[in-house]
Amino acid sequence: MRERDFELIKRVSEGDQSAFKELYDETYKKVYFYLFRLFKEKSLVEDVIVETYTEVWINAKNFRGKAGLLTWIIGISRNIAMNKLKKLQSHESIDNFPDIPDKITSSETELNGNRELIQKAMMNLSLKHREVLDLVFFQEMTYKEVSLILKIPVNTVKTRVFYAKEELKKIISRMGVRKDEI
Amino acid sequence: MKYKLKRLRDMIPLYLNGTLGKEKKILENSLEEFPQLKREFLEFSEIKNSYKEVKDESITDSNKIYKKILEKIEERKLLNPRKEYPERIKRFISSPILSWSIVIVELMVIALLFFFIYRKKWDIEPFLQNISLEGVGK
Numbered sequence: 001m002r003e004r005d006f007e008l009i010k011r012v013s014e015g016d017q018s019a020f021k022e023l024y025d026e027t028y029k030k031v032y033f034y035l036f037r038l039f040k041e042k043s044l045v046e047d048v049i050v051e052t053y054t055e056v057w058i059n060a061k062n063f064r065g066k067a068g069l070l071t072w073i074i075g076i077s078r079n080i081a082m083n084k085l086k087k088l089q090s091h092e093s094i095d096n097f098p099d100i101p102d103k104i105t106s107s108e109t110e111l112n113g114n115r116e117l118i119q120k121a122m123m124n125l126s127l128k129h130r131e132v133l134d135l136v137f138f139q140e141m142t143y144k145e146v147s148l149i150l151k152i153p154v155n156t157v158k159t160r161v162f163y164a165k166e167e168l169k170k171i172i173s174r175m176g177v178r179k180d181e182i
Numbered sequence: 183m184k185y186k187l188k189r190l191r192d193m194i195p196l197y198l199n200g201t202l203g204k205e206k207k208i209l210e211n212s213l214e215e216f217p218q219l220k221r222e223f224l225e226f227s228e229i230k231n232s233y234k235e236v237k238d239e240s241i242t243d244s245n246k247i248y249k250k251i252l253e254k255i256e257e258r259k260l261l262n263p264r265k266e267y268p269e270r271i272k273r274f275i276s277s278p279i280l281s282w283s284i285v286i287v288e289l290m291v292i293a294l295l296f297f298f299i300y301r302k303k304w305d306i307e308p309f310l311q312n313i314s315l316e317g318v319g320k
Binding site for chain 2: 021046143
C-alpha cells in the first residue's frame with residue numbers, strides 16, 4: 001500500500017491528471033465523511049474538499065510518506081477547515097479543551113447497544129471527542145496516524161479516545177434512555 | 183497491574199479497528215482475566231458497531247466536486263505549471279562541471295576579498311611604524 005501511495009503521488013507530482021483522479025476517487029468518500037461528521041455543514045464541506053485537493057495537487061511533491069496518503073489528505077483538510085472556522089468565528093478551537101488526567105473510570109451508565117441511539121448521542125459529543133472516535137473507529141486509523149492529523153502526542157490521543165467514550169456514556173444517560181426502554 | 187491494565191486498555195480500539203498487530207492474542211487472553219477490561223471492550227465494540235448505521239445519503243456527487251476542483255486548479259493556473267526544460271539544459275544543470283565552476287568562482291571571490299583587505303593593511307603599516315618611532319624619540 002505504502003509503495004503504491006508513493007507511486008501514485010509521484011505521478012500526481014509529475015502532473016498526471018489520471019493519477020490525480022485515481023487518488024481523488026480512492027479518498028474522496030472518506031475525506032467527505034470526516035469533514036461532514038465534524039462540521040455537519042454541506043456547503044462548508046464542499047468548499048474545504050475543493051481547497052484540499054487543490055493543495056494536494058500543488059503539494060504532491062512534498063509528500064514524504066511519514067503517514068499514509070489518506071492521513072496526509074485528511075490532515076490538509078483539517079487545517080483548511082479549522083482556518084475557515086476561525087475566520088467565520090463560529091467555533092471554539094477544539095484543541096482548547098483540556099484533557100482530563102488519565103485514569104480508568106467506571107461510569108454508572110452503560111452503552112446500551114442501540115446503534116442508532118449511540119450515533120445520535122455521538123452527534124452531541126464535543127467536536128474534539130467526536131473527531132477522535134471517527135478517526136479511530138470509522139477511518140480505522142492507528143494512534144500514530146491520528147496524532148499526526150490532530151498534531152497532538154500519541155498518549156493524548158489514547159486518553160482522548162477513552163474520555164470520548166465516557167462523555168458518550170454521560171450523554172446517553174442524559175438522553176434518559178434506560179436499557180429496558182430499548 | 184494498573185500499568186498492565188492501562189496498556190491492555192489502550193489496545194482495545196486498535197483491536198477493534200483491525201490495526202493491532204502481534205499483541206492481539208495478549209489482549210484476547212486478558213479479557214477473561216480482567217472483568218473491567220472486558221466491560222471496556224464491550225463498550226468500545228458498541229461504539230464501533232454503531233458506525234455501521236452511518237448512512238451516506240448526504241454525500242455530494244463526487245464528479246460535481248471534482249469538476250470544481252479542476253476549475254479551481256485551472257483558475258490558479260496550476261494544471262500545467264511544470265515547465266519542461268530542453269534536455270541539453272537539464273544535463274548542464276545537473277552536470278559536475280557546473281558545480282565545480284561555482285566552487286572555483288566562489289574561491290576566486292574569497293581570494294579577491296582577502297587580497298583587498300590585506301593590501302589596505304599593508305598600506306597603513308609603515309605609517310603606524312613612523313608614529314610609534316616619533317613617540318619614542320620624545
